[in-house]
Amino acid sequence: NAGVTQTPKFRILKIGQSMTLQCAQDMNHNYMYWYRQDPGMGLKLIYYSVGAGITDKGEVPNGYNVSRSTTEDFPLRLELAAPSQTSVYFCASSPDLTDTQYFGPGTRLTVL
Amino acid sequence: QQQVKQSPQSLIVQKGGIPIINCAYENTAFDYFPWYQQFPGKGPALLIAIRPDVSEKKEGRFTISFNKSAKQFSLHIMDSQPGDSATYFCAARPSGTYKYIFGTGTRLKVLA
Numbered sequence: 001n002a003g004v005t006q007t008p009k010f011r012i013l014k015i016g017q018s019m020t021l022q023c024a025q026d027m028n029h030n031y032m033y034w035y036r037q038d039p040g041m042g043l044k045l046i047y048y049s050v051g052a053g054i055t056d057k058g059e060v061p062n063g064y065n066v067s068r069s070t071t072e073d074f075p076l077r078l079e080l081a082a083p084s085q086t087s088v089y090f091c092a093s094s095p096d097l098t099d100t101q102y103f104g105p106g107t108r109l110t111v112l
Numbered sequence: 113q114q115q116v117k118q119s120p121q122s123l124i125v126q127k128g129g130i131p132i133i134n135c136a137y138e139n140t141a142f143d144y145f146p147w148y149q150q151f152p153g154k155g156p157a158l159l160i161a162i163r164p165d166v167s168e169k170k171e172g173r174f175t176i177s178f179n180k181s182a183k184q185f186s187l188h189i190m191d192s193q194p195g196d197s198a199t200y201f202c203a204a205r206p207s208g209t210y211k212y213i214f215g216t217g218t219r220l221k222v223l224a
Binding site: 004031033040041042043044045048050058059090092094099100101102103104105106 | 116118121144146153154155156157158161201203205210211212213214215216217
């Protein structure tokens with residue numbers, strides 16, 4: 001049971017480039033989340049999903065897109081990367097009826 | 113905008129000391145208050161959580177105290193150990209949602 005996995009661990013992008021951050025979970029959780037963590041700040045919710053085919057915006061969705069075609073995968077797409085998107089990105093998942101969120105190890109993204 | 117204010121930003125204690133981390137919220141419509149522990153290079157992990165109908169919860173050396181009237185909750189770590197050195201985040205979940213609002217984190221260092 002790998003839990004929540006994220007790839008890549010590190011990435012450097014140039015301004016205007018795009019990329020997809022991968023997230024997968026093998027716990028059959030319906031709920032999945034994307035957060036960003038900036039230095040000295042708490043986690044900010046970007047997007048979340050309550051099941052395959054259902055996604056919704058969080059607190060800071062601008063500049064990002066998500067899709068959820070399967071229960072297991074919840075990729076985050078960055079279009080036209082900007083320096084303001086330099087951050088550590090965490091994916092998380094949770095079961096239907098309990099409250100615990102399980103986090104992945106994170107992706108450190110730098111946009112230059 | 114709903115907020116969770118966390119203090120202090122950093123904390124240094126001697127081994128065996130009892131660090132206390134405080135959080136305050138501004139909206140009464142929260143139904144779940146978790147604390148997360150994060151080690152460098154890792155994702156946050158749920159440490160302990162409390163609901164507003166309980167004033168205190170203990171799990172091992174970790175205790176949450178909850179003051180509903182003051183809209184405050186705090187984490188106490190009994191007999192702290194160097195292995196407890198990490199960043200601690202409080203969070204609050206608005207009732208009826210799947211979204212969490214996180215505090216800005218407290219970096220704890222326990223000296224041997």
